[in-house]
Amino acid sequence: MSSMVLYSRQAKKMISVYKKKMLLKTKVKHQQYIMRTGNLSDAKIVSSYLLSDCPSQAFSALVYVSPSSTELFYWNSLIKHYVVVSKNIKKAISIFITMRKLGWLPDGYTYPYVLKASGELPCFFLGASVHGLLVVSGFEWNVFVCNAVVAMYGRCGSVDLARQMFDEMTGVGMLDVISWNSICVVYVHSGDFERALEMFGLMVRRGGLCLRPDVISLVNVLAACASLRNWRIGKEIHCCSIRRGLIEDVFVGNGLVDMYAKCGLMDKAEVIFDRMEVKDVVSWNAMVTGYSQIGQFDDALELLKRMRVEEIELNVVGWSAVIAGYAQRGMGCQALDIFREMMHSGAEPNVVTLVSVLSGCAVVAALRQGKETHCYSIKRILNVDEYDSGEYMMVVNGLIDMYAKCKDLDTAQRMFESIEWSSRSVVTWTVMIGGYAQHGDSNSALELFSDMMQNKKGVIPNSFTISCALVACARLGALRFGRQIHAYVLRNRYESAMLFVANCLIDMYVKSGDIDTARVVFDSMKERNIVSWTSVMTGYGMHGRGEEALQIFEGIRRTSYVIDGVTFLVVLYACSHSGMVDLGISYFNNMSKDFGVLPEVEHYACMVDLLGRAGRLSDAMKLVEDMPMDPTPIVWVALLGACRLHSNVDLGEYAAAKLSELDSENDGTYTLLSNIYASAGRWKDVARIRSLMKNIGIRKRPGCSWVQGKKGTAMFYVGDRSHPISNDIYNLLTDLIDKIKVLGYVPETSYALHDVDDEEKGDLLFEHSEKLALAYGLLTTAPGVPIRIIKNLRVCGDCHTAMTYISKIVPHEIILRDSSRFHHIKNGSCTCKGYW
DNA sequence: GTAGGGTTAG
Known part of the structure; x- marks a missing residue:
């Protein structure tokens, strides 16, 4: 092993020495040529520079060679070098532009590379103008160039133009497997997976024997199945790959593992994985990701161990996957642990890792670790020149979100404002709007939303943005604004994310006092989930329409949704606020028996509230004493509130004492107690509480x-x-x-x-x-x-x-x-x- | 041509 490494090192060294010598010789020859002929360069010189692997010298020499069809080869080689080998797309394009300025006409080898370059940038105008040049120059079309046009439009985001080109090709019968693969890739990249599958089906049906799907076709269609979580078609592709003898291919194997893993069928993924003779780090990572995404972290960590044993170096993707899995499940602490382990192992975090870690910090509101990650981001990512790059903005968006979720809105706002309007993506806006909406400054959230909408050439809100704005409306009860957003939603297409948006609309109408419109939205939904049902039920509960709330609850029971703790909380709340005491008690007593939902502290607090409102204070107190867990402040606050309602001084004093024991005295506690004394006419005690508040320095929140x-x-x-x-x-x-x-x-x-x-x-x-x-x-x-x-x-x-x-x-x-x-x-x- | 990431609701 080590001797091979040594050998390859030596070989590399020798090659580089050889190339340096070549370059030196070429430079000498070049000087002699200039002295001898008075010309600056010729084709031979260019060729020598290319052979000594020095494209930049070749380029400066080529500029002085006058146009002739044989030398076009050098231009094409140069462009190809920059597009394919060194992936310096901008350089490739500047070479193309120079070439055009000097009067060269591109040929069938130039076009595909330039089109590929346009797609990689991606730059629609460049790609379209190359396409235009193709049309006006009377170039004779061939299938390579056409495929390149399809791919270019796809990468530039013009799915329709790509499809148009593809259809023209179909018209003249100029399709090969690569054409079909290209159009499939276009649909996969644009997220239209159904159509990708449709095109694959067409290819299989129309192509007959001469157009058999190859490895690339399978990989694409598997990616589409994985994204759609469609394991039925995935299975068919699985069979197809066996029939076609392509199952041995590591890319196909990885595609299958990924597809099964994304569909949650980890046992199937395991079978494929175990049978793969050649595995690469992608195969391992796909499995690790699969386990992480369904929350089976033990299995994921077990795999990480196996990788260590088999001396497979886990790359940044594997680590990131586990971190992201934890972060998405709200397990920020574990995410941070894995991040530490990763840093320890010497793997280099990249953008994805950082974004995942930031999201982990955000969910557990770990401001200190978030700041550390910020410092690290500055070192690793944020100091690059490409301020506008998508990756840069992703980290910045993650940072803004992290600061907002850690309630450091000032820093979040400063970061947001430091970004130019043109660089702000819809996510940048959304995290800031959402940050304001979640932390109480809903007016700022709506102002920001208006700013975004008024910027004419600006960003178009997506379903996330709309949801955040609706959350802000709900908090403010801003019915008028909320209605405008509703109208905007109806005018524009949000179908694919309508479930989420409609749930937010329901909540907005409920909290703005228009329960009937909330119901209309609910009734008109094509698709609902437990949140939709619970939101409407909350609405009826809040508006004192307990019977209707319970009708909704009966409606939920008829569906197949799993009734959870939140739903029950709402049931109890509705009973409490409509005076349905006995019904509430019976729901509470049966919730674990009939629905398998164990009452938690919140449910107990709700019951204390329910009994307390009805004046059954001793029952409420008994419930608190019998609680299987320690009462938290919300329980005592509920009791104290009930004591205020029914002027029970003794019990009120007791609850207030318990609250101060729990170190959770806030202005509400004192105000309630003071009001209890006042209603009993005990003015001395009222004065005592007042001066106590003054001494401790608690100020009442102003009404x-x-x-x-x-x-x-x-x-x-x-x-x-x-x-x-x-x-x-x-x-x-x-x-x-x-x-x-x-x-x-x-x-x-x-x-x-x-x-x-x-x-x-x-x-x-x-x-x-x-x-x-x-x-x-x-x-x-x-x-x-x-x-x-x-x-x-x-x-x-x-x-x-x-x-x-x-x-x-x-x-x-x-x-x-x-x-x-x-x-x-x-x-x-x-x-x-x-x-x- | 394959793996990983940021924003939303009860």
């Missing part, structure tokens, strides 16, 4: 409401007088309060402290943000149109009562969303029927 006006959204804080029509708002409010007092409204002063830091109570009640928002809505909304208000915290009880009275005397439905549900208030009654 804040916003309302959808004609011109966008208006936002109000408690006692807010900053709005231009503030005077009108307060006047209207005073007037309304007076009117409803006549109807029997009595201010509930115990809520006065709910939202104010100020010790004064009483008058301040009517400065609550939701009341201000309502008054603004009344002033700016046409009669008959619902007024939509959103509050960040839970709605105050007095505001709720006041709004119910007000709804008797105004020609509007009031649709109010708070942190827990929707209230539809109309003609003096509310859908929450007291179960808020």
Whole structure:
């Protein structure tokens, strides 16, 4: 082994020495030639430079040779060298351009290489102009050139033009196996796998005996089957490869392993893999990837061990596959472990590895490791000149996403802004929009989305972008914006990703208070999944339409979807918010028996909420005591909320104490407790809590409401007088309060402290943000149109009562969303029927 | 001509 290595090293050295000598001789000859003839070069000189493997010298010599058909050979050799050997496409093209300038006309050998070069860049205009040159120069077409045109258009993304060329070839009967393979590749690369399969079928049927699929055909069609997860056709190809005697080919074997692995049939993949006599690193990696993608990491790691034993060096793809597998499953820590092991083994991470690691950091919000990866990326990738390259942008997109998911939105934004508009891809926009949408700054998300849409020659949103924008709308309850996006979706084609988009639309309509349109979207879906069903059910639950929610649940039971914990959470939530206590209890008691879903902490919290709302506080407490796991803060918060609702001081104090034991005291805890004391008239305790909060330095989150006006959204804080029509708002409010007092409204002063830091109570009640928002809505909304208000915290009880009275005397439905549900208030009654 | 990667929902 080592002697062979030594030998090949020596041989290489000798060859390079020989070439250097040749080059030296040629240079001397060249100088002598110039002295002797006064000319700068001739064909012999060019030929000598080419033989001594020095294309750049050959090129500069060739420029001085006058055109004649025999010397065209040298141009073609040069172009071929740069396209095929050194893959310096730009150089190849500059040679072609020089050649044209000097008056040479390309021939049947030049065209395929130049077309290939255009495709590799890819540059549509170059390719199309070469095609144009072919047409106008009266070149006699042959099958090689035609195939090259098909491939070029395919690589430049013009599937239609590629197909047009192919059809013309069909018309004159100029097709060989390579033509069929070329058109198949075009479809595979464009993602139209069905059509690739269709073309393969046509080839087999039409071609007869003289057009038999070769290794390349099989490899392509296997890739299509793998992408479509169509193992039935894959199996047929498997048989075909046996019949044709091509199963021994390592490429075909790899294709089969990959196809079975992608279809999740790892046992079949294993059989092929074990029978392959020649395996290369691709075969191993395909298996490792297969196991990683179905989450069988033990098997993947076992293979890695076997590779070590058999001394096969795992390359970067294998490592990346395992890292990506972990990252996609949200197992960021394991992904980082493998990354460390990889660095340890000495393998060099590449773009794919880095992107996978970044995604791992993103899912576990590991900012420190993310920053380390950023540093490493700068060393490895981000210092290249090709700022615009796709690979560069991929890493940058991964970084922006990582920073956004780690909640470092400032850094994410700075990176995003440092990228020129022309370099931002749709993914760049999407990660930034999504980053804002997920971390609360939904207004910025929508602004960014508008920026992107208004850039005329810019980027077209894909289904991911649309989904992110809809998430932002849902958070803001921005129904108008959401409707515009819905209209955009209907005008443009998003069919292939409609499931995801429609699910987001449902959620947007639900959270914006339009459950009926959400239902229309749901009913019109061609394809649904468990998320679609659960979203609609959540909608009915949030809007207090418990019976309809449970009808949806019964609908799910009739489908074959697996009912999971999230679905059950929604069922319990719906029962809780519609007062269906006994039904909720029975669902909860039977969920593990009938559906195999074990109740988790969240389910217990929901049950505490359900019992607590119904006033069954001792039952709620008993449930907490009997929990098989330790209660987490959400459980105690639910209990505390119930104590507030039913003014139970003792239990409330207990829950608050438990919360502070768990180190999770937040402003909500203190506010609730303070309100419990207030409703019991224990003002001293209220004052104690207030000063405690001041001492510890906890500030209350200000209550804040916003309302959808004609011109966008208006936002109000408690006692807010900053709005231009503030005077009108307060006047209207005073007037309304007076009117409803006549109807029997009595201010509930115990809520006065709910939202104010100020010790004064009483008058301040009517400065609550939701009341201000309502008054603004009344002033700016046409009669008959619902007024939509959103509050960040839970709605105050007095505001709720006041709004119910007000709804008797105004020609509007009031649709109010708070942190827990929707209230539809109309003609003096509310859908929450007291179960808020 | 084969293997790996970034953005979305309950």
